[in-house]
Amino acid sequence: MGVTVITAHRASSARTAPCPTPATVDSPAAFEPVLVSMPQWPTHRIADSSQRTWLEEVQYRIKEAFLLSDDWDHEGAVAVSREAAIAADNLAQSLAAQHIGRPFVSATQDGGIGFEWTGGRWELFIDVLASGWDVTVRDSATGGVWEGDPETFEAEFSHALSSLVA
Amino acid sequence: MTSAQWVSPFEDQNDLDLDIKVYRAVNPGLVDWSDTDAAGTPKMGSQIFQHMSDDRATAAGYPSSAMSIALSHLLDEHREGPERVLDEFGGNWGIAMFTVGDVRTVRPALGVCENPIDGAPWHGLVYAMTRSRMRRAESGALRSHAMLIRLPKRP
Numbered sequence: 001m002g003v004t005v006i007t008a009h010r011a012s013s014a015r016t017a018p019c020p021t022p023a024t025v026d027s028p029a030a031f032e033p034v035l036v037s038m039p040q041w042p043t044h045r046i047a048d049s050s051q052r053t054w055l056e057e058v059q060y061r062i063k064e065a066f067l068l069s070d071d072w073d074h075e076g077a078v079a080v081s082r083e084a085a086i087a088a089d090n091l092a093q094s095l096a097a098q099h100i101g102r103p104f105v106s107a108t109q110d111g112g113i114g115f116e117w118t119g120g121r122w123e124l125f126i127d128v129l130a131s132g133w134d135v136t137v138r139d140s141a142t143g144g145v146w147e148g149d150p151e152t153f154e155a156e157f158s159h160a161l162s163s164l165v166a
Numbered sequence: 167m168t169s170a171q172w173v174s175p176f177e178d179q180n181d182l183d184l185d186i187k188v189y190r191a192v193n194p195g196l197v198d199w200s201d202t203d204a205a206g207t208p209k210m211g212s213q214i215f216q217h218m219s220d221d222r223a224t225a226a227g228y229p230s231s232a233m234s235i236a237l238s239h240l241l242d243e244h245r246e247g248p249e250r251v252l253d254e255f256g257g258n259w260g261i262a263m264f265t266v267g268d269v270r271t272v273r274p275a276l277g278v279c280e281n282p283i284d285g286a287p288w289h290g291l292v293y294a295m296t297r298s299r300m301r302r303a304e305s306g307a308l309r310s311h312a313m314l315i316r317l318p319k320r321p
Contacts, residue, residue: 057200064195065195068195072195073193073196074193074254074255075218075219075222075234076218076219076220076221076222076223076225077219078219102200104198104201104209104211106195106196106211106213107195108213109213109216109219110219114211114213116211116212116302116306118209118212118306118309118310119209123306125212125302125306127302134301134302136301136302136303136306138302138303138306138307140310143273145273145274145303147301147302147303
């Protein structure tokens with residue numbers, strides 16, 4: 001279907017937090033340095049969703065998640081890291097450019113940003129952390145689960161993404 | 167820790183009636199207000215269903231992390247309702263409900279146990295049995311079974 005499979009890599013050093021970049025299946029990209037400037041997020045919620053692309057909405061949610069304090073969930077969550085927020089914004093832009101359907105985006109307990117698509121047969125969860133991605137694909141019809149580094153289950157990851165193209 | 171190595175320190179109560187209702191507090195920020203059904207009920211995010219942090223579990227004296235819940239049969243014993251699951255949260259939080267039977271269908275497997283605590287004798291725990299904490303696979307499965315019985319207040 002022509003969907004670019006986004007690959008990410010675990011950071012080799014805990015002191016750096018590379019931003020994953022979209023890549024084709026045949027030519028995965030190398031790490032790139034973390035951006036030093038924050039994205040230009042929307043500064044206000046656009047009330048009428050018909051006038052708002054999902055990218056703008058997701059970017060707003062990323063910004064809101066980034067502004068949460070420690071223990072935002074009352075169960076010990078840590079605040080979203082700058083590196084995760086930037087990587088999440090990059091991912092959102094890449095997904096929107098490929099016409100992937102709108103994800104639900106929220107902060108994760110461990111300082112990342114979670115993207116999820118649920119309700120259909122193929123459910124996809126991408127947790128963007130400072131150290132890389134954690135991906136889960138779930139086939140709700142069979143109960144099949146693939147999780148971790150998406151390079152180890154590229155076919156299922158690609159299939160799940162393709163099923164989400166709007 | 168791999169599933170081959172992990173042994174949960176909690177003891178699963180596999181004799182709990184499958185019809186027992188399980189209640190979970192819902193953070194208003196973890197529901198999708200842009201995706202609502204005909205009645206205006208927002209879609210829940212899977213992150214509603216996850217363990218407390220490891221630090222929080224340690225501070226609470228647990229041997230490992232788990233997800234806090236309230237159990238209906240214990241609430242009934244104390245003539246209390248599901249709203250008691252919100253005791254430690256704000257009035258703008260919601261309540262999700264699923265059953266012990268739903269928990270038993272999740273893979274990788276989850277355990278359920280009563281865990282009465284001071285001020286909350288209806289408290290219980292749901293936890294990953296084959297690894298140290300639930301991940302998206304389990305959270306997503308619980309999300310698919312749960313329903314919102316009290317809407318959180320929109321931020």
